[in-house]
Amino acid sequence: MPALSLGAVSAWSAVGAYRDAFEARLRDTARALALAADREIGTHMAAITALAASSALDGDNPQIAAFEREARRAAAGLGTSLILLDATSLRQLINTALPVGAPAGAVSAADFGRVARTGEPLVTDLVIGAVARHAVVGVAVPVERDGVIRFVLAARLALPRLSGLLEAQASPGRAFNVMVDGRGHVVARSREPERFVGSPAPAWFMQGTAGRSSGFLRGPALEGQEVVLGFARLGSAPGWTVGTVEAWDSYTAAWRRPLQLLAIGGGLIIGLGAALAIWLSRRLLRPVTGLVRDAQAFAADSGEALALPTAEASRVAEFEALRLGIATANAALRARAVAKRQDDERRMLLVREVDHRAKNALAVALSVVRLTPNDVAPEHFAASVEGRVAAMARAHSLLAQDAWSGADLRTLAEEELAPHAGRIQFAGASTHLPPEAVQPMAMLLHELATNAVKHGALSSPEGQVALSWEVGDGDGGLRLSWAERGGPAVAGPPVTRRFGTRLIAQLADRQLHGRSNFDWRAEGLHFALSLPPLPATRRPDGSVRCMPAPKATCIPAPAPDRTGPVHPAGPPLRVLVVEDEVLLSLEVEAALRELGYEVVGPARDLAEALRLAVNETDLYAAILDVNLGGRERSFPVADLLQTRDVPYIFVTGYGSASALAGREAGSAAVLRKPYARQALADALGAVARNP
Incomplete structure (x- = not known):
């Protein structure tokens, strides 16, 4: 009983x-299917959202014909049809399911009218398509310009899919x-x-x-x-x-079996007497057997693979004390093994991150050398390169002092402008710059000071410079002002913009995402810089997060024994450039133009890169920096280009085989920073040889 x-x-x-x-299995499977369906719908929604940003729909006279060509390319990539409707009348303007030039019919207001009214994306319920003549589901997004919803863009979601x-x-x-x-x-x-x-x-x-x-x-x-x-x-x-x-x-059937087993077990109770004796003997021997097994495992295992104790608790005090001793020693060794593994992982990740940053800095320094005008005396060329590289070195030193979490703007300015102490007045509250803004800000201040020494206030003994900054109360943006006085009289803007002035504008407008203004007043240059709100930064907690990486090979950089375009004669081939470092992007632009290519971009972030990849036509190839701003990866751009059969070349500063997460198979080549210009020419040449 x-x-x-x-x-x-x-x-x-x-x-x-x-x-x-x-x-639980049924519910979990349903949740997994819901996530998969959300991804499928999200893919279509993301594609038409990107298409809705097309410049062809801008202005009072949108270019419907041009947009239709973009829509048909996008529809071919998605494998579905797209519809563009007027937001007021809900009249179809474009339907890629129809031949080009065929009149588009009307669409029921009940389908997409809510998008025009609310401005929110929509996934319709099942309807009968006016063109397809069978059950379809649509996804739609509003096309808004200047605060007004002008159109509704929709895509058909294939039900068989x-x-x-x-x-x-x-x-x-x-x-x-x-x-x-x-x-x-x-x-x-x-x-x-x-x-x-x-x-x-x-x-x-x-x-x-x-x-x-x-x-x-x-x-x-x-x-x-x-x-x-x-x-x-x-x-x-x-x-x-x-x-x-x-x-x-x-x-x-899943729970009927235990009940059947219970009925069968009732008939076996008759053998309980014999089984009880066996059970008692095994109960006495089980702790001993478990202790022997644990001792053998304890002696044989080392490192992370230490086995967990398997012996059961025993009522015999000596057996129990021995079991607890083995378990305590086992737990201590496991803790040491885990701590050692974590320490090794942190060390390896830190080494990889230092390698990435060092190579990125070398690539930027190489770009400084290549981009500095060389049509001057050698000593002037050397001084220009030395000054710019020294500015970068000082910025890196400040970042290293605070574990790469950023730097104070006043400290940065004082370090960069130390040679002119006493002639530059600083005014501004303590302002913390995020790490990605420190180097471009240091280069910008260095170029302003160099320009002032050569042509401005610092070129005369009486000249002075006032450097001030403030953070706006309303939008939280940073406003910086550089005002020169007491130098040579300024007749107006220079006839030609020198490299330093162009570099200042590129650093301010593209890498810092700000707005710059050069005001060439009679008493001296007044430069104003407005930056958007600075992102919040966190100090490191001891962990380093790196990208997983591929088994990639680098293109060798042979001696630069040939120059000129690597593609056949004809109209310039268009190459998309995605690079977040201004100096590197300028250097890539110069190299591509020397090789005879037309540059599209450069794009500095993922959003801009996706927009160019969707909207730009006739792309010959793309050069994609893997790491954008330290927070984004260019892999979505590569995926989009792959759907359009546009070859792409990955560029990375990581030296190990882990930066591309196995994505190198789809790329035409992988270049590692710093790379020679000839390596870039060879990579583009490989694209030409393998269309």
Whole structure:
């Protein structure tokens, strides 16, 4: 009787556990399918959102024909059709499902009118397409210009693609997956989609899912058999639900077996007497066996792979003391092994990050040498290069002092302008610059001072400079002013902009994302710089986060024994450049133009790069810096270019095989900073040889 009672309790617990596990599996599968469907819908939504930013729709006279060409290219890349509607009348202006020039029909206001009214993206419920003449689902976004919604851009979401997504995750047997829209119609089904898509879902399903994000239900399926299902809501399409369905008898089979085992076990109680003696003897021997096993594992294992103690607690005091001693020693060794592994990982990550930053700095220094005008006396050329490299070195020293978390603007200014102490007055509160702004700000101040020494206030003994800055109360942006006085009289702006002036403008406008203004007054140059709000920075906590990396090879840099274009004669081939460092982007531009290419960009961040990759036509190739600003990766741009069959070249400062996360297979080449110009020419030449 005690054995039967224990068996009944165990079986009841097992039944509950089996049922909970079965239901949890269905719910988890439904959540995973919902996330996959959200990604599929999000891909279409992201594509048309990027297309909605096209400049062809700007202004009072949008270029519909030009936009139609962009839309048809985008539709071909997505494998679907796109529609552009007037936001006021909801009249179709473009429908890529129709031939070019064919008149577009009207679209029901109930479909996309809400986008024009609310300005919010929309995923429609199941409708019958006016052109396709079968059940379709659309995604739509507003096209807003100057605060006014001018158009609505929509894309068709292929239902067979959704059904295929569900089918790929369907379990074998009679299980299937289903997707239902907000009005209760079947949108996709992993089993017999051609039969059930468009059918209304059962009433018990709609009632059970109402107001719930996920759960478990039971009821008859559309075929009539009794089923159970786990469901989850989609985040991208309000009201849409994904369900994972299993037959009722499969569900009951999961917990019927323990009950059957209980009945069989009752008949075996008759052998309890004999089994009890065996059990008692094993109970005495089990602690000893476990201790022997633990001692052997303790002696054999070392490092991270130490085995956990397996011996059970014993009522024999000596056995229990020995077990606890082995367990304590095992735990101590495991803790040391884990600490050593973590310390090794931190050290390796730090080495890789230092390698990346050092090579990036070398690449910038190399660009300084290449870009500094060389049509001057050698001593002037050397002084210019030395000054710019020294400015970079001082900026790096300040960053290193504070663990690369940024630097104070006053400290940076005093360090960079120390040779002119006493002739430059500083005014401004303590302002912390993020690490990505320190080097360009140091270079900018150095160039301003160099210009003042050569041509401005610092070229005469009486000249003075007032450097001031403030952080705006309203927008939090930084405003910096450089005002010269007492120098030679200024007749006006220079006829030609020197390299230093161009570099100041590039650093201010492109790398610092600000707005610069040169005011050539009679008493001297007045330079103003306005920066957007500075991003918040965090001091390091001891951990270093690096990108995972590929098995990539670098293109060798042979001796520069040939120059000129590497492509056939004809119109210049267009190359997209994505690079966040101003000096590096200027150097790449100069190299490409020397090779006879036309430069598109350069783009400094992911958003700008994606916009150029979508909107620019006839791209021959692209040069993509992997790490953009230390926070973004250019991989989405590479994916987009791959859909357009545009070859791309990765550029990275990481020396190990972990920066590209296995993405090097799709690239035409991988260049590691600093690289020779000939290496760039060879990479583009490889593109020409492998179209």
